[in-house]
Amino acid sequence: MESSEIRELFPILNQKIHGYPLVYLDSAASAQKPIHVIEAVKHYYEWDHSNVHRGVHTLGMRATDAYEGARVKVARFLGATSEKEIIFTRGATSALNLVASSYARTVCRKGDEIVVSAMEHHSNLLPWQQAAKATGAVLKYIPLHPDGTFSIEDVEKSVTNRTKVVSVSHVSNVLGIANPVKQMAVIARKNGAVLVVDGAQSAPHIKVDVQELGCDFYAFSGHKMCGPTGVGALYGRKALLEQMEPIEFGGEMIDHVSLHNASWKELPWKFEGGTPIIAGAIGLGAAIDFLEQIGMNTIAEHDNQLTRYAVEQMERIEDLTMYGPKDGHLGLVTFNLGNIHAHDVATVLDTYGVAIRAGHHCCQLLMRHLSIGATARASFYLYNTEEEVDRFLLALQKTKEYFKE
Numbered sequence: 246m247e248s249s250e251i252r253e254l255f256p257i258l259n260q261k262i263h264g265y266p267l268v269y270l271d272s273a274a275s276a277q278k279p280i281h282v283i284e285a286v287k288h289y290y291e292w293d294h295s296n297v298h299r300g301v302h303t304l305g306m307r308a309t310d311a312y313e314g315a316r317v318k319v320a321r322f323l324g325a326t327s328e329k330e331i332i333f334t335r336g337a338t339s340a341l342n343l344v345a346s347s348y349a350r351t352v353c354r355k356g357d358e359i360v361v362s363a364m365e366h367h368s369n370l371l372p373w374q375q376a377a378k379a380t381g382a383v384l385k386y387i388p389l390h391p392d393g394t395f396s397i398e399d400v401e402k403s404v405t406n407r408t409k410v411v412s413v414s415h416v417s418n419v420l421g422i423a424n425p426v427k428q429m430a431v432i433a434r435k436n437g438a439v440l441v442v443d444g445a446q447s448a449p450h451i452k453v454d455v456q457e458l459g460c461d462f463y464a465f466s467g468h469k470m471c472g473p474t475g476v477g478a479l480y481g482r483k484a485l486l487e488q489m490e491p492i493e494f495g496g497e498m499i500d501h502v503s504l505h506n507a508s509w510k511e512l513p514w515k516f517e518g519g520t521p522i523i524a525g526a527i528g529l530g531a532a533i534d535f536l537e538q539i540g541m542n543t544i545a546e547h548d549n550q551l552t553r554y555a556v557e558q559m560e561r562i563e564d565l566t567m568y569g570p571k572d573g574h575l576g577l578v579t580f581n582l583g584n585i586h587a588h589d590v591a592t593v594l595d596t597y598g599v600a601i602r603a604g605h606h607c608c609q610l611l612m613r614h615l616s617i618g619a620t621a622r623a624s625f626y627l628y629n630t631e632e633e634v635d636r637f638l639l640a641l642q643k644t645k646e647y648f649k650e
């Protein structure tokens with residue numbers, strides 16, 4: 246299917262903004278939804294909605310089947326060995342918080358180490374800061390090169406036999422580079438640590454196989470991969486999840502309750518206290534069906550090709566600075582245009598119907614490392630076309646002219 250045909254499946258893209266056709270280049274923040282996902286959520290609410298797990302009535306059973314069916318899809322999508330290794334969460338943020346609050350707080354003692362990088366999104370940083378504070382563990386940073394990246398040698402030097410957790414992004418939301426998580430998993434294991442992967446920016450774009458990556462935990466958000474907001478998942482190795490205590494307590498997650506104690510259900514339900522994210526999970530399952538139908542390798546190829554095209558053209562624009570290594574930019578490019586503030590660039594682009602993001606991208610440490618306050622970011626996904634990239638480039642030229650005047 247051509248990207249122009251795929252684009253037709255996303256109703257929101259068929260509109261004008263300030264009189265121009267919408268060019269949506271902000272999918273790294275949140276992707277748009279194909280009609281399949283919208284219909285799946287609508288169908289669920291129109292026909293199947295009920296609470297799950299408890300009902301013996303028909304709607305209860307339909308809702309449970311659809312919810313648990315979505316879990317099977319996520320397990321298959323990530324290459325998990327069992328759907329019991331998939332916990333539905335609100336998104337990558339709550340998945341990472343779950344590991345930091347439960348696993349790290351259980352295994353870390355004073356003087357142990359939690360290793361992260363300064364490239365991390367705040368969602369893969371603040372939970373570890375809190376876990377370190379709560380346990381007396383040391384939060385250690387893999388040193389970054391001037392361009393914001395790190396090498397496997399830097400990881401070798403940072404991880405020791407005191408390290409209990411290593412947590413990094415698979416793909417950076419600022420630099421667009423892929424970190425060497427496969428090799429990091431080997432280093433972590435050799436030192437008796439676990440590897441947590443923040444997959445918020447990889448799951449939408451590339452085929453992920455947690456067995457092949459060798460990671461112990463993998464977190465992602467549904468809304469960045471054509472699914473609804475408010476749902477995501479945590480993959481965890483069964484043996485580790487079994488050791489972990491829940492962090493939310495209430496209905497749905499218990500086995501037996503007595504006056505002063507309670508026992509938990511088996512995996513994965515012990516981590517899903519309360520009425521779960523039923524419609525969200527069903528929508529996420531539909532998003533996975535949609536992405537798999539197109540093919541993750543086809544999507545990766547398209548996104549990379551489009552980003553390469555944009556980067557090549559942007560290199561020709563005088564005064565435009567791009568951040569990160571040249572061979573990075575997996576689906577996104579972060580930049581500044583002369584000394585025009587990134588927010589001004591994004592504001593003028595919006596007047597031409599082009600939606601990009603501006604700011605620190607929840608990566609204040611990386612921004613400080615690169616000595617920049619804010620950047621603009623254009624991100625590309627399966628529904629974007631070369632023609633849209635051209636509109637974006639033209640809008641950048643107009644922005645330059647506007648500020649010259």
Ligand code: PMP
Nearest residue numbers: 336337338366368414418445466
């Ligand atoms: N990690 C990375 C690399 C991200 O880009 C994001 C979203 N910007 C997150 C984590 C957090 O995702 P969410 O807000 O959906 O929980």
